[in-house]
Amino acid sequence: MEITGEISVGDFDNYYQKVFQEISENAEIPGFRKGQTPANIIKERVGEHYILEKAAEAAINETWPKILEEKIEQGLEIIGRPQIAITKLAKNNPLGFKIIISILPKIKLGDYKKISREIMKEETKIIAEDKEIDKMKERDRKRIESLDKIAEWEDYLKHIKKTEEELKKDWSDNALKRVKHGLILRAVANKENIRVFEQEISQKIEQMLKAVPLEEAKKLDQNRLKDYAYGIIRNEKTFQILENV
Incomplete structure (x- = not known):
């Protein structure tokens, strides 16, 4: 603009x-x-x-x-x-x-609660020996399927005046999916008025830093780290809403 x-x-x-x-x-x-x-x-x-x-x-x-x-x-x-x-x-x-x-363009959401409800209630066969791993994989699959269906992606493409094929030339398939899903999650979070509190962000940062060597942790940009933690928490809260409608 x-x-x-x-x-x-x-x-x-x-x-x-x-x-x-x-x-x-x-x-x-x-x-x-x-x-x-x-x-x-x-x-x-x-x-x-x-x-x-x-x-x-x-x-x-x-x-x-x-x-x-x-x-x-x-x-x-x-x-x-x-x-x-x-x-x-x-x-x-x-x-x-x-x-x-x-x-950021406005993402037009479909009836995301209805779509998520139908996807989440689907029965899935879980292999006994890999039960926990399979549950996590299936949860992630359903989350992605929900995001792919609950927004009218064509409206976004019209806004940026590009086709999906043109976007794929600029980005890899995985990068394009991350952008698409990120925009949709943001739109749902705004629609649901999802809030993230400072205490939650501090706890998430503390948790993430435990896996980072002290010297490396000192070099991290605190503002970016805070934004990253905020995004993780907000997205998880958004998914929880979609999974429990």
């Missing part, structure tokens, strides 16, 4: 003046006391374009989070960091910009 916009001449000039003031206060130029250098000398030394770029950076950094917050309030689910480009940069002019964001 592409968002274009402008910051008015007046607002951009305020950023320009603020940035220029900071540069002036910190400039150390021979022959002048720090903070006492005339404006024209500073502009000659650092360059007008440099000041404009710094002003644009300050303006955009303050503006884009507000724009994304508005989009989130409108119901869009934004993923990843936005790509931002300046489209117009000149003194005494509005600041033009472009923001490109990735959004």
Whole structure:
């Protein structure tokens, strides 16, 4: 999704003046006391374009989070960091910009409770000697079968303007299935208003770290680890709903 916009001449000039003031206060130029250098000398030394770029950076950094917050309030689910480009940069002019964001498409769910109920109640023959292993395999098979049937995948493909064959060229079959199932689980979790609590996340992280050497654990990105634990817990809660409808 592409968002274009402008910051008015007046607002951009305020950023320009603020940035220029900071540069002036910190400039150390021979022959002048720090903070006492005339404006024209500073502009000659650092360059007008440099000041404009710094002003644009300050303006955009303050503006884009507000724009994304508005989009989130409108119901869009934004993923990843936005790509931002300046489209117009000149003194005494509005600041033009472009923001490109990735959004999760809406997944249209079928009657997932009915579909899951029919799949989960199917009788399956379990071999005695491998009873526990077979139960787990059968549970996973039914989970995948449910996910394959409860969403209208064609709507998603229309949204991204690709066929399934085109997606397979970009991703392996397993990667495509993970994306598909992840989107469906997310949609069901949102529909069911599934919540994950901080205590649950902490317990899951503690459990996962037990299998990791201490030195390796120290290198892990805590935010990513937290997101990963959150996803595991939310997905499991979602599956439990599908299995017990």
